Amino acid sequence: MKLTVVGGGSTYTPELIDGFARLRDTLPVEELVLVDPAAERLELVGGLARRIFARQGHPGRIVTTHDLDAGVEGADAVLLQLRVGGQAAREMDETWPLECGCVGQETTGAGGLAKALRTVPVVLDIAERVRRANPDAWIIDFTNPVGIVTRALLQAGHKAVGLCNVAIGFQRKFAALLGVSPTDVHLDHVGLNHLTWETGVRLGGPTGEDVLPRLLAEHGGAVAEDLRLPRTLVERLGVVPSYYLRYFYAHDEVVRELRTKPSRAAEVAEMERRLLAMYGDPALDEKPELLAKRGGAYYSEAAVDLAAALLGGGGSPYQVVNTHNRGTLPFLPDDAVIEVQAAIGAKGPAPLPVPSVDPLHAGLVANVTAYEDLALDAALRGGRDRVFRALLAHPLVGQYALADALTDQLIAHNREHLAWA
Incomplete structure (x- = not known):
């Protein structure tokens, strides 16, 4: 089995390598290729990756290359974990929206749109090259x-599944609070990527006992503290929102906070500098503790589980993924991409049935889905008016004067990455 990681020079990668090494019985990788144009970073990360495999006795071969076409040739699955523009672009995503009084964040709002515009064309080019190299390869997008x-990938006909670590993070945290194994916890997880709610916490599988009411009654304080939302709000909702919902439920409070502290991008850039220095130590043969603060917790376990299930080698039968709606949420188009529990197999994900969604959540999901339609159109076809329409549709913007100002800022700060600008 050959797997390729595009963006293999990321400081995230040792987390992924550690998972491949520990879970080799679930996913028996024979060749792992790390692809990245940043030669110096790739050398440091690749060296540590080989030492991690050696320490844990993994027989697989690790190859590093800047040649994408060579790297994806013959791959059974390709994992995408790239950041167009690097941390410098992220720094901009997190700062210029604040000037207009809007949340500065790299995955939602105006900053999230900027990242989408930079990223979609690059990912589609990579995906076409993967398809030419091996049309049967799965693309796992992180x-x-x-x-x-x-x-964008599914619309272009690629064999693709989206992956996020939010659900597995909740699964692990809830399991610890309940004193059970993570494999015993099944989440009723519904929504869009970074816009989800845990509407049930079941023990033993999709039809198991729902212990969410007990979880909130006994551990509501701990859950709310992690979300940085009031316990009373979580109890009134009766569900557990993703921590990204704080940008919607406490927007102005978050803006005030962000204006008084360094950006997350600045923190991560400094962390990356320290991590890369550690990775260059030839005595280091395990992921350092600092990496846990970088983000992406449990990413490796989720990636291994998904790849194993898609490639027929095992993995959990039910996993939270991003895939086509196909009638799962009747208030959304079939080709919308939702984040829900799905049965995973060699033919891809099949979403599990979802009970009726509370209008409080469904309304926001429908609104953000409409924004995502417009955002993808802007990413594919460009143009100031398309960017403006997407921003006007976003519930974190929603006013024409703001949308106009943010459009000008977005284009000015991303001109080098936008072919049409």
């Missing part, structure tokens, strides 16, 4: 904004 990127 690149944000996952929902829009996955929809």
Whole structure:
């Protein structure tokens, strides 16, 4: 089995490598190719990756290359974890929207749209080259904004599934609070990428006992603290929202916070500098503790589980993924990309039935889906008016004067990445 990671020079990669090494019985990788144009980073990450495999006795071969076509040749699955423009572009995504009084964040709002516009054309080019190299290869997208990127891939006819670590993070946290194994916890997870709610927490599988009311009654304080939302709000909702919902439920509060502290991009850039220095130490043969603060917790477990199920080697029968709606949420178009539990097999994900969604959640999901339609149109065809329409549709913007100002800022800060600008 050959797997390729595009964006293999990311500081995330040792987390992924550690998972491949530990879970080799689930996903027996014989060749792992790390592709990245940043030669220096790739050398550091590749060296640590080989040492991790050696320490854990993994017999697989790790190859590093800047040649995408060579890297994807013959791959059974290709994982995408790239960041167009790097942390410098992320820094802009997180700062210029604040000047207009809007949340600065790399996956939602104006910053999220900027990232989508930079990313979609690059990902589609990569996907076409994967298809030419091996039309049967699966593409697993971890690149944000996952929902829009996955929809672009599926719309272009690629064998693609979107992956996020939010659900597996909740699964692990809830299991710890309940004192059970993570494999015993099945989430009723519904929504869009970075816009989801846990509407049930079941023990033993999709038809198991729903212990969400007990979880909130006994551990509501801990859950709310992690979300940085009031416990009273979580209890009134009766569900557990993704922590990304804080950008919607407490927008102005978040803007005030973001204006008074360094951006997350600046923090991550410094963290990456330290991590890369560690990766260059030839004595280091395991992922450092600092990597846990980088983000992407449990990404490796989720990626291994999904790849194994898609490639017929095992993996959990039910997993939370991003895939076509296909009638699962009747208030959305069939070709919308939703994030829900699905049965995973060699033919891809098949979403499980979802109970009726509370109008409080369904309304926001429908609104953001409409925005994603417009965002993808802007990413594919360009043009100031398409960018403006997408921003006007976004519930975190929604006013014409704001949308106009943000459109000008977005184009000015991303001109080098926008072929049409």
